[in-house]
Each structure stands twice: as structure tokens, then as C-alpha cells.
Amino acid sequence: MRKLIAVFMAFAMFFAVTACSPAPTTGETGGDSNTVDVGIVLPTKDEPRWVQDETRFNEALANTDYSVEILFSQGSSAKEKENVDALIAKGIKVLIICPQDGGAAASAVEAARKEGIKVIAYDRLITGTDAVDYYVTFDSIAVGEAQAKYLVDQATGKDNPLYLYAGAASDNNAFLFFEGAWNVLQPKVADGTFVIKNSGEAVALQGNAKLTRDEMSKIIGQVTTNWDFNDAKNRAEANLTAAKAADKGDVFILAPNDGTARAIADAFAADTAVTSYKVTGQDAEKASVQYIIDGKQSMTVFKDVRTLVKDSIDMAVTLLGGKDPQTTGAYNNGKIDVKAKQTEVIVVKSENVKSALVDSGYYPASDFTNLK
Ligand code: BGC
Numbered sequence: 001m002r003k004l005i006a007v008f009m010a011f012a013m014f015f016a017v018t019a020c021s022p023a024p025t026t027g028e029t030g031g032d033s034n035t036v037d038v039g040i041v042l043p044t045k046d047e048p049r050w051v052q053d054e055t056r057f058n059e060a061l062a063n064t065d066y067s068v069e070i071l072f073s074q075g076s077s078a079k080e081k082e083n084v085d086a087l088i089a090k091g092i093k094v095l096i097i098c099p100q101d102g103g104a105a106a107s108a109v110e111a112a113r114k115e116g117i118k119v120i121a122y123d124r125l126i127t128g129t130d131a132v133d134y135y136v137t138f139d140s141i142a143v144g145e146a147q148a149k150y151l152v153d154q155a156t157g158k159d160n161p162l163y164l165y166a167g168a169a170s171d172n173n174a175f176l177f178f179e180g181a182w183n184v185l186q187p188k189v190a191d192g193t194f195v196i197k198n199s200g201e202a203v204a205l206q207g208n209a210k211l212t213r214d215e216m217s218k219i220i221g222q223v224t225t226n227w228d229f230n231d232a233k234n235r236a237e238a239n240l241t242a243a244k245a246a247d248k249g250d251v252f253i254l255a256p257n258d259g260t261a262r263a264i265a266d267a268f269a270a271d272t273a274v275t276s277y278k279v280t281g282q283d284a285e286k287a288s289v290q291y292i293i294d295g296k297q298s299m300t301v302f303k304d305v306r307t308l309v310k311d312s313i314d315m316a317v318t319l320l321g322g323k324d325p326q327t328t329g330a331y332n333n334g335k336i337d338v339k340a341k342q343t344e345v346i347v348v349k350s351e352n353v354k355s356a357l358v359d360s361g362y363y364p365a366s367d368f369t370n371l372k
Contacts, residue, residue, distance in 0.1 A: 038316050039087030040070040040122075041080060041097040047227070047259055048285045050098070053123075056309045077104035084108040088115050094316040098122040101170035102333075106131065118319045122312055125172045127333045133319075135331055135340040136311045138303045140173045144180025146347045147280035150299045151252045152188050154278045161247050162194035163239060164202055165264060166220040167256040168227045172333075175216055177256055177282075182211055185254070197247045198239040199223050225260040232260035236267035240274075248273040255279050258288035261297050269296065284348055284357055286367055292350050293370055302346040302356055311341050 040057060042050045054070055061068050069087060073080035080100050087095065088111060095112045097119065099105030106129035109119045113131035121135040151162070162185070167174030188194050189206045196202045201218040205211060211219075225232035232255070240248070251274055255261035261281035268277045281288050282301035291297035318325040330337040348356045354372065358365045365371055 035067065035091040036069045036087060037066045037092060037320070038068045038094045038096065039084070039090070039092040040068060041083050041087070041095070042070065042072050042122075043080075043098055043100045043124075044075045045072045046075065048287070049257070049259075049283045052283075052285075053098070053305050053309065056305045057313075060306070060309050060313055073100045075100060077101045077108075080105060081108045081111075084112060088112055088117065092117055094118045094120065094319050096120045096122050096312050096316065097126070098124050099126050102127040102172045103170065118316075120312055120315055120319075121338065123173070123308060125331055125333050125338065127172055128335055129333070130336045132333060132336075132338050134315055134325060134327065135338045136308055136315060136343075137331070137340060138308065138343050138345050140176035141180035141183075143282050143301045143303070143345055144177040144182070145184050146180075146301050146345065147177070147254055147256075147282065147299070148181040148184035150280055150347065150349075151254060151278060152184060152193070154298070155188070155193050155252060158192045160194050161197045161243075161249065161251045162189070163198045163236075163251060163253045163264075163268075164196060164219070164223050165225050165232065165235065165253070165255050165260060166223050167225065167260075169217060169220050169224055171227065174220060174224070174227075174256065175213065178216055178220060179211070181254055182216075183209075194252060197243055197251075225256065225263075227257065227260065229259050229263045232263040233267055236264040240267060240271045245273040248275075250276045251278075253277055253279040255281055257281060258283045258285040258297070258300055261300075262288060262291055265291065265297055282345075284362070286363060289348075289353055289357060289363070290368055292348065292353055293368055293372075295350070299347060299349045302348045302362075304343070304346070304360075304362065306362075307343045311343065315341065 044050055071083040077100050095117050102125055105126045109126055110131040112119050118133045121132050123137055125135055126132045166178050186209055199219055199222045201222045205215050255264045258281040261279050265279045268274045278298045280299055281297055284300045284302040288297050288300050315325040327339040327341050329340050331340050346356055357363050
């Protein structure tokens with residue numbers, strides 16, 4: 001109890017911004033026998049999105065008096081489990097974890113739960129287990145809806161070619177993004193504004209305003225990028241090879257995030273039968289912001305990671321203080337309803353890059369060229 005109070009005091013000091021001692025550690029496990037209060041596990045350093053989260057955690061946690069360790073799973077559920085085990089061995093009280101694979105992470109968080117550690121799922125839900133205490137997330141259905149709305153707003157007339165792409169099926173968010181997009185696109189496929197060109201499964205289901213998870217799985221299985229740049233590029237190229245010239249022209253592309261959007265955009269830009277393309281994204285990655293400025297990507301959905309970081313730290317502080325954090329809703333993970341705190345998202349197009357991302361202090365103007 002004493003230790004708990006001490007830890008809580010340390011967190012309280014952080015919020016008073018008076019403490020001044022070592023910044024949180026980041027890196028691989030091992031070598032450090034100090035106890036760690038809060039463990040943070042992120043999926044991979046290979047995507048700018050998660051490096052951004054690490055940066056924002058480090059900024060938020062600088063000059064604190066308590067100990068936090070951030071580890072990366074490098075796209076491997078086995079490494080993720082090792083990371084969680086290592087953090088458990090270091091005595092963490094709270095685990096903030098963004099799973100590599102939402103289902104596979106269940107065993108890691110069950111091991112944490114056995115030790116009395118509170119588990120906060122970060123950005124991606126952990127599924128099929130009751131060992132998740134809380135979930136901090138963006139409104140992922142709104143992300144997909146915003147992407148689709150952008151495409152709808154840009155389309156005129158009938159029979160516009162539509163190419164659909166999705167995230168990894170192991171990530172619950174991929175379903176939420178797709179569900180949101182389908183909510184907005186399906187009526188516009190039904191009324192003939194769009195014609196889906198790269199998914200027989202989606203065409204077979206295009207009369208359904210709502211899709212079951214199994215139905216979504218079928219479509220996602222056909223159009224997944226696995227959140228991987230190369231998979232996205234290969235799939236787009238294969239789709240373009242299979243498509244007739246008449247299926248190209250002025251095309252509309254639902255791309256699930258920025259990394260895959262740039263890969264898909266490059267593939268479509270290289271096809272001479274494509275006269276113009278509109279492509280969505282999400283994350284406001286710097287490279288995609290530059291693509292938007294340069295007219296190579298049409299939009300992104302900005303998810304202000306600073307808010308997610310703050311929400312998860314606030315939650316950890318509350319839990320360390322022995323209290324129940326405030327939540328705004330719940331997400332069913334196939335086993336239980338996980339109490340959740342959800343954050344809104346912002347659509348960014350060339351017109352508002354500066355106000356949304358630079359004037360807000362998220363990125364310095366010097367990160368970009370030709371910014372207006
Ligand atoms: C996140 C996205 C990210 C994607 C790929 C999703 O779970 O919400 O922001 O782009 O994973 O890492």
C-alpha cells in the first residue's frame with residue numbers, strides 16, 4: 001500500500017510538472033533490475049504511426065519521477081509475450097498495450113492479470129479474453145466513415161470505379177474502419193455512383209447495408225494490405241493488371257492508412273490508363289502529409305496521438321491511485337464489454353494541413369516543403 005501511495009504521489013508530481021529526474025526508458029528488455037511502474041508495449045517500430053506514439057509518450061513522460069518502460073513487439077506476437085513477461089518480472093502495476101494481433105495478445109494479458117496488473121488496451125482492442133480492464137481508442141468507425149465520405153463528396157455522375165483496400169484481419173480496428181467505410185459507401189454503390197472493381201466478395205454483398213463480421217472477413221480477406229507497404233503495392237498492382245482499361249480512368253480508392261495509401265497511390269499513378277485518382281489515408285504521417293501537399297494523396301484522418309497518450313496515462317494514474325477511471329462507452333471484445341475512452345478524429349486535406357497539423361503544434365512547418 002505504501003508503495004502504491006508512493007507511486008501515486010510520483011504520478012501526481014508529474015501532473016504538477018515539478019519533478020525532475022530521468023526520462024522513461026525505451027528499448028529492449030534486460031539489463032535493468034529497477035522496478036518499473038508502468039509498462040508500455042507497442043506493435044512495431046517499422047511504421048511511423050507507432051514511432052509517433054513512442055515520441056508522444058516520451059514527451060508526456062519526460063521529467064517524471066516514476067519508472068516507465070516502452071517496448072516494441074516488432075510485428076511478432078511471440079516477442080510481444082516476451083516483452084509482457086519481462087515487464088511483469090520488473091513489477092509493473094499497469095500495462096498499456098497495443099497488440100500486434102488482437103486475439104493472440106490474450107495470453108499475454110491473462111499472464112498480467114494473474115499478477116494483479118491492470119491492463120489498458122491502447123488503440124487496438126484485445127479480443128476473446130476477460131483480462132482487459134480498459135480500452136483507450138480513437139473513434140475507428142468514424143475514421144472509416146470520414147474516408148468514405150471524402151470519396152463520396154468527390155464523385156460526380158455514375159459508374160465511378162471504386163477500389164477497396166483494408167487493414168490486417170488480425171487487427172480489430174481493420175473491421176471497424178471497414179464497417180465505417182461500408183456504412184457510407186454501400187448506399188452509393190447501390191445507387192450506381194460507384195462500381196466496385198477489385199473484390200468479388202464485396203460485389204456479392206453490395207446489396208447489404210450492414211455486414212456481419214463473417215461477411216466483412218470475406219471482403220477483408222480479399223482486399224487486405226496486412227498493414228504492409230509491400231503487400232499493399234503488390235495487391236494494387238495485381239488489381240490493375242487484372243482490370244480492363246474501362247475499369248480505370250478517374251478512380252476512387254479506399255486505402256485504410258497512410259503507409260498503404262502511399263504504396264497504392266504510387267501503383268495507380270504509374271498506370272497510364274488511370275487518368276486521375278482520389279485516395280484516402282489515416283494517421284497524418286509526415287510522408288503522407290507531404291504527399292497531400294504535393295497532390296499525390298487526397299486526404300488523411302488525423303488521430304492526435306497526444307490525446308490518446310494523455311488519456312492512457314491519466315487512466316494509469318487513476319488506477320495506481322486505486323480509483324476507477326472515467327470512461328465514455330464500451331467495446332465488446334467477443335468475451336466481455338471493455339470499458340472505453342474514445343477520442344474524435346479530424347479530416348485533413350490540402351486546405352487544412354497547415355491549420356490542423358502545423359498551427360496546432362503537432363509538426364513544425366520545417367518538416368514540409370511547399371506548405372501553404
Ligand atoms: C491503427 C492505425 C494504424 C494501423 C497500422 C491500426 O490499428 O489504428 O492508426 O495505421 O493499425 O499500424
